[in-house]
Amino acid sequence: MDLTLYVWRQKDAKDSGRLEKYPAKSIDPNMSFLEMLDVVNEGLIQQNIEPIAFDSDCREGICGTCSMTINGIPHGPERGTTVCQLHMRKFKDGDAIYIEPFRARAFPVLRDLITDRSAFDRIIQAGGYVSINTGGVPDGNAIPVPKVAQEEAMDAAQCIGCGACVAACKNASAMLFVSAKVSHLALLPQGAVERKRRVLNMVGQMDAESFGSCTNQYECEAVCPKEISVQFIARMNREYLQGRVLPEA
Amino acid sequence: MTDKVQRITSVFSSSIGKKLIVAFTGVILTGFVVGHMLGNLQVFLGQDKFNTYASFLQGLGELLYVVRGMLLLAVILHIYFSIKLALENREARPIPYAVKKYREASYASRTMHYSGIIVFAFIVYHILHFTLGKVHPQYYHYIDPKGRHDVYSMVILSFRNPLISGTYIVSMFLLAWHLSHGFSSLFQTLGLNNARLRPVLGTLGTLLAWAVFAGYVSIPLAAWTGILKLPPGVLP
Numbered sequence: 001m002d003l004t005l006y007v008w009r010q011k012d013a014k015d016s017g018r019l020e021k022y023p024a025k026s027i028d029p030n031m032s033f034l035e036m037l038d039v040v041n042e043g044l045i046q047q048n049i050e051p052i053a054f055d056s057d058c059r060e061g062i063c064g065t066c067s068m069t070i071n072g073i074p075h076g077p078e079r080g081t082t083v084c085q086l087h088m089r090k091f092k093d094g095d096a097i098y099i100e101p102f103r104a105r106a107f108p109v110l111r112d113l114i115t116d117r118s119a120f121d122r123i124i125q126a127g128g129y130v131s132i133n134t135g136g137v138p139d140g141n142a143i144p145v146p147k148v149a150q151e152e153a154m155d156a157a158q159c160i161g162c163g164a165c166v167a168a169c170k171n172a173s174a175m176l177f178v179s180a181k182v183s184h185l186a187l188l189p190q191g192a193v194e195r196k197r198r199v200l201n202m203v204g205q206m207d208a209e210s211f212g213s214c215t216n217q218y219e220c221e222a223v224c225p226k227e228i229s230v231q232f233i234a235r236m237n238r239e240y241l242q243g244r245v246l247p248e249a
Numbered sequence: 250m251t252d253k254v255q256r257i258t259s260v261f262s263s264s265i266g267k268k269l270i271v272a273f274t275g276v277i278l279t280g281f282v283v284g285h286m287l288g289n290l291q292v293f294l295g296q297d298k299f300n301t302y303a304s305f306l307q308g309l310g311e312l313l314y315v316v317r318g319m320l321l322l323a324v325i326l327h328i329y330f331s332i333k334l335a336l337e338n339r340e341a342r343p344i345p346y347a348v349k350k351y352r353e354a355s356y357a358s359r360t361m362h363y364s365g366i367i368v369f370a371f372i373v374y375h376i377l378h379f380t381l382g383k384v385h386p387q388y389y390h391y392i393d394p395k396g397r398h399d400v401y402s403m404v405i406l407s408f409r410n411p412l413i414s415g416t417y418i419v420s421m422f423l424l425a426w427h428l429s430h431g432f433s434s435l436f437q438t439l440g441l442n443n444a445r446l447r448p449v450l451g452t453l454g455t456l457l458a459w460a461v462f463a464g465y466v467s468i469p470l471a472a473w474t475g476i477l478k479l480p481p482g483v484l485p
Contacts (some may be wrong), residue, residue, distance in 0.1 A: 006347070008347075020349055058410060069346060069348075071348055071350065072346060072348040072349040072350035073350050073352065098347055098348040100346055100347060100348070101343070103342055103344055103346055104341060104342055105340065105341050105342060105343050106341070120334070156358075168352075170338070170342075170354070170359070171338035171339075171341055171342070172338075172341035172342040173264075173338070173341070175264075180472075192377065198311075203263060203264065203265055206264070207262075207263055207264050210340070211341055212264075212337060212338035212340075212341030213264035213265070213267070213268055213334055213337065214268065215334075215338070215358065215361070215434075215437075216355035216358070216430070216434040216437045216438065217351075217353060217355070217358045217359070217428060218353040219351060219353050220355070221353065221361050222352035222353040223352065227457060229444060230437070231442060231443050231444050231447065233437065234411075234436075234437050234438075234440050234441070234442035234443065235440065235443075236437065236440075236442040237265055237268070237269070237437070237438055238439075238440030238441075239440075240263075240265045240266075240440075241269065241439075241440060244260055244266075
């Protein structure tokens, strides 16, 4: 299949950047989107053009490194997948494809399609952990965890921190990401101890990183490769209110 | 600043804190919209009943001003924090996408500030019209047989003016539009949502929005079509 790509090219963080048009000829429909870009890059190298820079790592849909907005949708048109798991058979011969980086003030573009998403790391550092005092190894099943809580916690823990929620949100809000982390830990007995401090610190860091705030449109959930539910945002709001109003136990 | 004061001010400066204020004032304003509609629908009970209700409200004295003050405060906070959040949200994405597709966001949810601004302008006009009698004063000074302010005739005569009822119907549509996103949205922000409640709240929001629209719009339509009849002697 033959395609026309419009790719965001930006030399470095200071460059203003622009969309460049590249033809992508004789693409195998069974290629993944990233493999298609690899092929296009081979061609660019042969023409002495700087290849398109993009992030990728595991290429099996579990790491959350690949990040691009394809035709206006982060991770592309296929629901519940990352870009690396999007295949060219989802496109038609002759299609024009716009490829842009994840856009947010908190995710500055480093080069082409690569953004700096370390704002997420700083949010995790602010409270996305469970403090463990060293000592003897506790028994495996010493702390009973109700099955319902366990399952919901695991639904939230599926978040791979790719940032598609921020990229899709018209407000570049990180609330789906933060709420998944807050919920995941608050639902488990080990994490519940620090729940109040955690939600306040993580939301504080989120605001400091200049993410926007949720207007309940649920675009994030629709593009999330792990299909994290916005019910966790409601849970985070609840946790936040409790953390503010009730004294820490 | 004491610790306690700092804690309260930081609620107002945090993103979720501001959202909570918008949601909480939204609850108050939605309550008013429904209550005001139910009160207004008493126009269908006839001139005497409706004017009794109107003079009951006017007779509340200080309580009336307490309620009005609270509503005014709710409106101010709702608008102030919505605008503040909207400006911050705009700053969160300085470079827009060349191509942007929406998958989930309803049209109503993307136009909340437009519907909100127009509804606010309508509220100002509406108070100047029916409460203060500053615009369209020709409908304001009727007295009913019991010597009370004839709100019933004022409403019918006003709504027989197509320009007034047209403005009213359009504004009520935008109010319903605003509520169709706002109602379920405020539950989500207040943290009162989960997988089971979500479809219920969505449906309830839509139903409430159209019930509000139908309820309010029924009055100008009834005045227009002559279902609501003017009492004898009002028109020369």
